[in-house]
Amino acid sequence: MKTRITELFGIEHPIIQGGMHYVGFAEMAAAVSNAGGLGIITGLTQKSAADLANEIARCKDMTDKPFGVNLTFLPTVNAPDYPGYIRAIIEGGVKIVETAGNNPAPFLPYFKDAGIKVIHKCTSVRHSVKAEKVGCDAISVDGFECGGHPGEDDIPNFILLPRAAEELTIPFVASGGMADGRSLVAALALGAEGINMGTRFIATKEAPVHEKVKQALLAASELDTRLVMRPLRNTERVLTNPAVERLLEKERRLGADIKFEDIIEEVAGVYPRIMMDGEMEAGAWSCGMVAGLIHDIPTCKDLIDRIMAQANSIIRERLAAMVTYVIPQPKPRHPRGAKRRSNPERLCSEALDCFATLAMTKGGVIAGRLKPSASGPRTGPGGSPPSRTGSRSSSRA
Numbered sequence: 384m385k386t387r388i389t390e391l392f393g394i395e396h397p398i399i400q401g402g403m404h405y406v407g408f409a410e411m412a413a414a415v416s417n418a419g420g421l422g423i424i425t426g427l428t429q430k431s432a433a434d435l436a437n438e439i440a441r442c443k444d445m446t447d448k449p450f451g452v453n454l455t456f457l458p459t460v461n462a463p464d465y466p467g468y469i470r471a472i473i474e475g476g477v478k479i480v481e482t483a484g485n486n487p488a489p490f491l492p493y494f495k496d497a498g499i500k501v502i503h504k505c506t507s508v509r510h511s512v513k514a515e516k517v518g519c520d521a522i523s524v525d526g527f528e529c530g531g532h533p534g535e536d537d538i539p540n541f542i543l544l545p546r547a548a549e550e551l552t553i554p555f556v557a558s559g560g561m562a563d564g565r566s567l568v569a570a571l572a573l574g575a576e577g578i579n580m581g582t583r584f585i586a587t588k589e590a591p592v593h594e595k596v597k598q599a600l601l602a603a604s605e606l607d608t609r610l611v612m613r614p615l616r617n618t619e620r621v622l623t624n625p626a627v628e629r630l631l632e633k634e635r636r637l638g639a640d641i642k643f644e645d646i647i648e649e650v651a652g653v654y655p656r657i658m659m660d661g662e663m664e665a666g667a668w669s670c671g672m673v674a675g676l677i678h679d680i681p682t683c684k685d686l687i688d689r690i691m692a693q694a695n696s697i698i699r700e701r702l703a704a705m706v707t708y709v710i711p712q713p714k715p716r717h718p719r720g721a722k723r724r725s726n727p728e729r730l731c732s733e734a735l736d737c738f739a740t741l742a743m744t745k746g747g748v749i750a751g752r753l754k755p756s757a758s759g760p761r762t763g764p765g766g767s768p769p770s771r772t773g774s775r776s777s778s779r780a
Contacts, residue, residue, distance in 0.1 A: 387554035395419035397577025402453025413445035414589035432467030439475035451479030506534030529559030530671030548574025564693025593661030605675025622670035
């Protein structure tokens with residue numbers, strides 16, 4: 384599969400393993416990259432810049448494929464040694480960085496000078512547009528379904544992704560609720576160039592976490608996540624457990640008077656105890672609603688191969704069987720921000736155009752052709768099926 388994301392990062396499949404605290408070690412990143420995706424080391428899980436440099440070197444010993452480093456810019460008084468971490472990334476020869484948190488603009492010149500591509504995580508369209516303006520190369524658009532911090536707007540991906548496609552010119556991937564080939568095809572149809580998976584990659588054989596964490600994901604349903612720290616405007620989606628329910632009770636009882644110090648026992652320093660030691664009730668840990676779609680613990684290669692096979696099958700068989708050859712009509716361009724009319728005829732036309740493009744384009748998303756309908760395909764000049772160039776996945780929606 385070829386999209387602007389695979390071209391930008393030099394990877395085989397448009398699947399990214401997002402940065403995850405005490406999950407994104409070299410073993411995780413290398414396994415994903417070796418399977419054809421883009422593995423990510425979580426920078427701030429490493430306690431120092433020197434530790435990050437060692438982790439990058441370990442990952443290079445495990446794979447010769449592209450991998451990246453996640454660097455989250457935290458709004459804190461005692462900031463991590465960001466110059467040191469950036470130096471470790473540059474000197475380590477890493478060419479892809481996933482940024483998150485605060486605006487990465489102050490640090491972009493260092494990455495750009497080193498030839499590093501930057502993909503920034505955003506939970507809103509306005510932040511995505513800002514990231515493009517300051518010079519980011521790509522965006523990870525995180526819908527409300529995602530594990531971790533979904534922002535404060537509560538916009539799910541079925542709205543957020545097409546809105547991002549309307550506003551952005553740089554490529555973006557869909558994050559939040561991504562688990563399989565169905566997720567990938569849906570993301571492509573909504574304008575994304577690939578998917579970012581976090582929670583799903585925790586439930587793989589190579590994920591360097593305690594077995595109890597993986598089993599907790601297998602046992603969970605889509606109803607088992609909770610939103611915590613909403614009163615502090617630092618919302619995090621986590622998997623429920625007694626500590627999380629205790630935290631939520633504090634939020635209800637203290638209301639607007641709650642302070643971070645009131646919940647520090649449930650959120651501070653709990654990740655090593657959970658992810659490494661398997662103390663599942665130690666506190667709150669990030670988990671997406673996608674837990675409801677996790678039914679096994681495959682290898683990263685088996686998971687990625689399965690996603691790609693399912694995506695191919697959906698596009699070339701299921702969707703192709705739903706449409707006949709159509710001659711796409713030119714659509715008027717709309718200025719950025721302009722409201723477009725919504726009517727059933729236009730929506731149906733856009734859906735047919737999108738599915739036909741996915742199934743027919745040889746140089747775009749997937750090579751293949753639509754199966755003719757029972758009544759035979761509509762033909763273009765000379766009796767041959769009409770050709771279509773370009774790919775909806777590699778242009779603005």
